Amino acid sequence: MKPKCMPLKTTFRMLKHGAVVTGVWMLFAGQLWSQSQGAISGTVMTKASGSRPVRLTIDQRVCGNALQDEGIVVDAAGHLANAVVTLVGVKAPNGNPAAAGVMNEKCRFSPHVQVVKPNAMLTTSSADPVLHTTNAQTESGKSLFNVAVPVPGIKINKPVHGAGMVRLSCNTHPWMKGWVVVTDDVTVVTGADGAFTLPEVPPGKYELRVWHESLKGATQTVVVSAGQPAKVTFELR
Known part of the structure; x- marks a missing residue:
């Protein structure tokens, strides 16, 4: 006996119903998970x-x-x-940022403190028409990098290896300080x-x-x- 084909409208109705049930279940499961946290x-x-x-x-x-x-x-x-x-x-469930930026702006580092994961890429740039440097050191004084940022708009990418607190300073403006917290x-x-x-x-x-x-x-x-x-x-x- 030749099998009967299900009407197209009925098929769409069943698919729609299944999608609704799945969506409701996912919402319910998400609520249960949230309540368990x-x-x-x-x-x-x-x-x-x-x-x-x-x-x-x-x-x-x-x-x-x-x-x-x-x-x-x-x-x-x-x-x-x-x-x-x-x-x-x-x-961190979704991981801390794998990339971040530090801006030399109005002769200060912005943001002043930020968090990244180990081996993240740090982009240093400037909005000021004066010579800045971004000098990154560990708390123990080990140099990670020291780059000149001579003109506005330039972008320099440097990796931040290891974990711990990284201190930022500017060789030409000694009051400038910033921190990058490197951790998982x-x-x-x-x-x-x-x-x-x-x-x-x-x-x-x-x-x-x-x-x-x-x-x-x-x-x-x-x-x-x-x-x-x-x-x-x-x-x-």
Whole structure:
């Protein structure tokens, strides 16, 4: 007996129904997975005073007569910016950035602090019509690269090998400083409000570490429960 062909309209209806069921199941599964995860959020504080402006003596036409030192950036309530918060030993699920950029702009490095994975490519460039250099060194003083950025628009790519804190400086403008945090671990940088959030953290006990370029770092043990954010506050001195 010759098999009957299913009407085209019926076939489309069944396919559509199957797609809807699949979509609903994926949404449900995603919600279940999300509910099985926790999160860590908090604030980094300090009672230290913010850094004072630096008086400039060269290239004032471009740089101005003074710039705010970014060594300690804190608001009136004590919220600390540019603190680096790391979930120790926990790899970033999607990986930290494999490429990043640092701009010499108005005689400062922008961004001041950023996070990349080991062996990431760092692109250094300039928006200023003066000679800059981007001098990258490890905390121990080992030179990674030192390149001149003589004109606006030029872009120079350099790899950042290994893990740890990389300090950026400019040979011609000694007040310029920046940091690149090289790590595979889950890591974020606090904004002007001192706040941070680490989403989708599996339940468990973790070590949370805070680093800052000018203040003493700190660590806390944090317990994460499913579906609930763990709240922490750090005060650096």
